[in-house]
Amino acid sequence: MSSVDLDKEKKYNKWIVALSIIIPLAVAILFGVNLRKLGFDVEPLTFLPPIYAAINGLTAVVLIIAVVAIKNKKVQLHERLMKFAIMLSVAFLVMYVAYHMTSDSTKFGGEGFVKYIYYFILITHILLSIVIIPFVLITYVRAITNNIERHRKIAKITFPMWLYVAITGVVVYLMISPYYS
Secondary structure (H helix, E strand, C coil): CCHHHHHHHHHHHHHHHHHHHHHHHHHHHHHCCCCCCCCCCCCCCCCHHHHHHHHHHHHHHHHHHHHHHHHCCCHHHHHHHHHHHHHHHHHHHHHHHHHHHHCCCCCCCCCCHHHHHHHHHHHHHHHHHHHHHHHHHHHHHHHHCCCHHHHHHHHHHHHHHHHHHHHHHHHHHHHHHHHCC
């Protein structure tokens, strides 16, 4: 591997660190801001949860197809699918924040053992959705800087985490959807 590739990769590291901090902080801050409670006349975007849950499901499918594509040496298809998966994740995040800025949070109404399962899935989903940000960014940068061996190594970690986040996003939605008002 040439030093040029490593130099290019290093140039992105500041952005990776910054985005890995800024994105979760911005989401946390905006999650706590309810525009309606602040006096803004906005309609609750209550139609968004099934849409962003579907986007999570689609992301999971795209990730799986992308892995199959690269295993079949369809590099360009893999690249396009991975860029699409990133775009889907960004779209999810924008809709998720918009929903929570305009709507009251929904409380999970399940009881007993199912409540513990729900909270386990929710907490692991949230934690890994924060952890996955730098992994996706590093994996992407290693691909675009042509550091393919290093890309492969981290992709083996990134893929299952990202897939888990996408799938559990759908599961969380399905479990809480009966309690939406």
